[in-house]
Amino acid sequence: MFKIIFGFIFMSTIVFSTQELEFQVKKIDNKNIEILVTESSETKIQIYKIKYGDTLSELALKLKNNMNTLIKLNNIKNRDLIITGENLKYIKKGDKNED
CATH class of the missing domain: 3.10.350.10 (LysM domain)
Structure with missing residues (x-):
């Protein structure tokens, strides 16, 4: 579980077995967030x-x-x-x- 703190950009890395994903959560407004998920280099x-x-x-x-x-x-x-x-x-x- 990841905690999202609104008003800040939250960045983290998740590891699924040997695949690593990076994600960034950004607040759009009071009801919406944007989540960017990318495969690491x-x-x-x-x-x-x-x-x-x-x-x-x-x-x-x-x-x-x-x-x-x-x-x-x-x-x-x-x-x-x-x-x-x-x-x-x-x-x-x-x-x-x-x-």
Whole structure:
């Protein structure tokens, strides 16, 4: 569920399996909103091997992913518990010009 705050443009990213969509919600008037949905530029699922001392929040910043995206992609039940040596899937965004 997403909360829409009227008077502001609300932007977010939703991940469906390995497809990433970006959407932008804009208030038109008191009764109408406009929702723009676009497919992100080319995305790739990458693997990061968790190291001792890593935290999910630090990895989200380092890997340029939203913490909730990492939780959903990896079926993490407890965001405070990640295991050293396990693989963490994350989305690497790229350009269409990138090889």
